[in-house]
Amino acid sequence: MMGFNVLRTTPLSICSSNTKPIFSIPLRPSLFNIQKHRFLRGGVVVMASSASGPVQKSEEEWRAILSPQQFRILRQKGTEYPGTGEYDNFFGEGVYKCAGCGTPLYKSTTKFHSGCGWPAFFEGLPGAIKRHADPDGMRIEITCAACGGHLGHVFKGEGFATPTDERHCVNSISLKFSSADS
Structure with missing residues (x-):
């Protein structure tokens, strides 16, 4: 429903x-x-609701399971400062999951160094990410399809040598990495 x-x-x-x-x-x-x-x-x-996926929680439930910083970014559409995130310069093998609900979002093979100060991916896992035009019409917001958590924004046509010519600019705090070894 x-x-x-x-x-x-x-x-x-x-x-x-x-x-x-x-x-x-x-x-x-x-x-x-x-x-x-x-x-x-x-x-x-x-x-x-932007959180019309299978994972639905009240604001109080989200506050109970997320840190204040995670809540600000995932639920209130905040942004972490560039260059401060845990995964900006991290390139381990595995899968990046939503920090809110644990849904797999990105394979590590789609991550690339963009120099923008946030983790960059050229595509998400099929059906894992939703796109929404920002109210100002200038950017496209990306959210977790399962819980509606704010991930960041997607940019097209920046000239990166990727198969999709897209850059998913994602807040590190919106992600949890699962190693291929685990």
Whole structure:
């Protein structure tokens, strides 16, 4: 069954016990990818969840199993600083899995050195990665197909000598490496 997220397009009011707003927070729906509209009624947009794969957890469950940094990147679409990730200059043989749910994402044979400061891959395992246009239309976000965890972005046509002419620029913290020896 597909999960749904609700995005309010009207201001969010924080109420006291007598239901009068204490203060109101205006929401900016332009910050969200609203290409997946299902209907709009009464200031509420219902969207297909980005985590509509087989692994679905509440925010509290994700916070319990992920480090604060993993949560910021995987669940809140953050980015680690370039050159700081564990796998940027790591080239062991094996498989890179989603740090959130353990789904295999990339073979080590698809990893290459791009010099960008993040691990780079030219393709993911079939069906393991979903692509979503960023709201600004400038980039393509990549997420784990199983849990919806944010991985990074994919760039095309940069001239790297790879079979796909793509660079999956992935946050190290979004990955866990499993050695071919294990």
